Amino acid sequence: KAGVTQTPRYLIKTRGQQVTLSCSPISGHRSVSWYQQTPGQGLQFLFEYFSETQRNKGNFPGRFSGRQFSNSRSEMNVSTLELGDSALYLCASSAAGRSLQETQYFGPGTRLLVL
Amino acid sequence: AQSVTQLDSQVPVFEEAPVELRCNYSSSVSVYLFWYVQYPNQGLQLLLKYLSGSTLVKGINGFEAEFNKSQTSFHLRKPSVHISDTAEYFCAVRLNYGGSQGNLIFGKGTKLSVKP
Numbered sequence A: 001k002a003g004v005t006q007t008p009r010y011l012i013k014t015r016g017q018q019v020t021l022s023c024s025p026i027s028g029h030r031s032v033s034w035y036q037q038t039p040g041q042g043l044q045f046l047f048e049y050f051s052e053t054q055r056n057k058g059n060f061p062g063r064f065s066g067r068q069f070s071n072s073r074s075e076m077n078v079s080t081l082e083l084g085d086s087a088l089y090l091c092a093s094s095a096a097g098r099s100l101q102e103t104q105y106f107g108p109g110t111r112l113l114v115l
Numbered sequence B: 001a002q003s004v005t006q007l008d009s010q011v012p013v014f015e016e017a018p019v020e021l022r023c024n025y026s027s028s029v030s031v032y033l034f035w036y037v038q039y040p041n042q043g044l045q046l047l048l049k050y051l052s053g054s055t056l057v058k059g060i061n062g063f064e065a066e067f068n069k070s071q072t073s074f075h076l077r078k079p080s081v082h083i084s085d086t087a088e089y090f091c092a093v094r095l096n097y098g099g100s101q102g103n104l105i106f107g108k109g110t111k112l113s114v115k116p
Helices: none
Strands: A005-007 A008-012 A017-023 A031-038 A044-050 A051-055 A064-068 A072-077 A087-094 A110-114 B003-006 B011-012 B019-021 B025-026 B031-038 B044-050 B056-058 B064-068 B071-079 B087-095 B110-115
Touching: A005 A087, A008 A017, A017 A087, A017 B019, A031 A072, A031 B003, A031 B019, A031 B056, A044 A072, A087 B056, A087 B064, B003 B087, B011 B019, B025 B031, B025 B087, B031 B064, B044 B056, B044 B064, B071 B087
Parallel strands: A008 A110, B011 B110
Antiparallel strands: A005 A017, A017 A072, A031 A044, A031 A087, A044 A051, A064 A072, A087 A110, B003 B025, B019 B071, B025 B071, B031 B044, B031 B087, B056 B064, B064 B071, B087 B110
């Protein structure tokens, strides 16, 4: 079974631009979560989607948004990019999204550099 | 506030030596505990998790961890490390408020460097 895939793997943008990152969960998984990883702040939770609905959100500004499609694929968007948005963005999926005991499986991440 | 503390940011060790990576958490509710490993330029891979039952949990690649409720700790151990264990290790918790949703809260990570 294929793992979580994320595209693109690397991205360079300039301040003020917007960016869209994509995540395809493991086949059959319905819950998708996004995390931001930076050297200074570490791994921080962005949001979680389940059945096309955002059901949990971290403490990030409204410039960060996401969505989930009927096939469970998810996208996240960052508008008006700032230098501090440079990070590795990780997507994780879990099977049914109905239990905290489920394992979250992570993709390889998208490394975003904002110049 | 809930938090996860990994006491060592870097741990150098020689090959075939034992290693312990320390993790403490604070939470007002019960938690589920996880250890993930991240190799360079890769995502996170689950090593092991504690949900309930036996406090000693065995994971992949010869790692194990022990949950200590009184000390709110979940330290990761391996009796004999290999060069290939060089990576960054993250301790994480999920808070159990009784529902089905809850994100992972991560520690800052411990970089394990195994030297020949």
